[in-house]
Amino acid sequence: MKGFIFFVFLCTSSILAAQDSLQLSLMGRPVTVYFSGAPQSPVMLYNMHDNENTSAIAGRIVSKKYGGEYFELMHEGKRLISFQYGEDSIHIDPNRIYTDCGIWTQLEKNKITDTMVFKTIQSWRNSLLSILDVSSRELVIALHNNTNQHYSYKSYMPGEEFELEAAALHKGSLNDKDDFYFVTDPHIMDQLSQGRYNIILQANNTMTDDGSLSVYCAQLGIPYVNVEAQYNRLMRQMKMLIYVFQQLMHKE
Numbered sequence: 001m002k003g004f005i006f007f008v009f010l011c012t013s014s015i016l017a018a019q020d021s022l023q024l025s026l027m028g029r030p031v032t033v034y035f036s037g038a039p040q041s042p043v044m045l046y047n048m049h050d051n052e053n054t055s056a057i058a059g060r061i062v063s064k065k066y067g068g069e070y071f072e073l074m075h076e077g078k079r080l081i082s083f084q085y086g087e088d089s090i091h092i093d094p095n096r097i098y099t100d101c102g103i104w105t106q107l108e109k110n111k112i113t114d115t116m117v118f119k120t121i122q123s124w125r126n127s128l129l130s131i132l133d134v135s136s137r138e139l140v141i142a143l144h145n146n147t148n149q150h151y152s153y154k155s156y157m158p159g160e161e162f163e164l165e166a167a168a169l170h171k172g173s174l175n176d177k178d179d180f181y182f183v184t185d186p187h188i189m190d191q192l193s194q195g196r197y198n199i200i201l202q203a204n205n206t207m208t209d210d211g212s213l214s215v216y217c218a219q220l221g222i223p224y225v226n227v228e229a230q231y232n233r234l235m236r237q238m239k240m241l242i243y244v245f246q247q248l249m250h251k252e
């Protein structure tokens with residue numbers, strides 16, 4: 001245990017030395033874009049939900065050793081980004097804004113029809129995409145956490161809520177439905193299916209345009225993998241992420 005803590009301390013202290021950040025306010029709400037690692041790397045790692053800290057720690061530690069450019073959105077430690085609009089608050093999911101359709105769906109949830117609000121979020125989104133430089137990447141790695149018994153690999157199985165969003169499923173030998181890869185490319189699925197983890201292949205031709213990063217990447221043909229694990233399973237999530245580097249980027 002002591003050795004592990006020292007290892008984390010070493011990693012954390014060296015990451016702090018290499019970090020940088022910038023501010024990208026959304027309608028007056030401060031949002032920090034933290035980044036570290038190799039600028040313009042072919043691989044981008046990205047944690048956008050500010051309450052999913054296990055995935056953020058995994059991303060910071062693994063990218064330090066295996067490479068890639070790591071990004072993280074910081075906004076009050078919550079999943080949603082909230083800001084004032086007149087007397088009301090608007091709540092936006094930072095994983096539902098990468099397409100215009102997704103932004104409108106978010107505004108509908110907030111009962112907002114104001115085109116100026118749409119344009120403000122759209123412009124913020126465009127700035128974010130340009131910082132992330134998503135369209136130049138050879139591989140986009142999203143990092144997420146989920147809660148036990150809610151959204152999981154099972155959500156994509158026949159008869160479940162997101163059945164139609166999956167083109168194929170691969171059941172790994174590690175029998176835990178909360179930990180899985182969600183990918184946009186059959187080739188990535190083939191390579192990762194040699195491992196022990198569950199995999200969902202997005203149905204790129206029939207998917208719902210909910211504005212998520214996986215939809216945006218599929219529309220642009222950018223290879224995408226979400227490394228998703230239950231909260232607090234840091235070692236599991238790090239191993240899953242390392243396996244992505246080993247299989248897809250041929251790292252040892």
Ligand SMILES: [Zn+2]
Pocket residue numbers: 049052095143144145
């Ligand atoms: Zn998430």
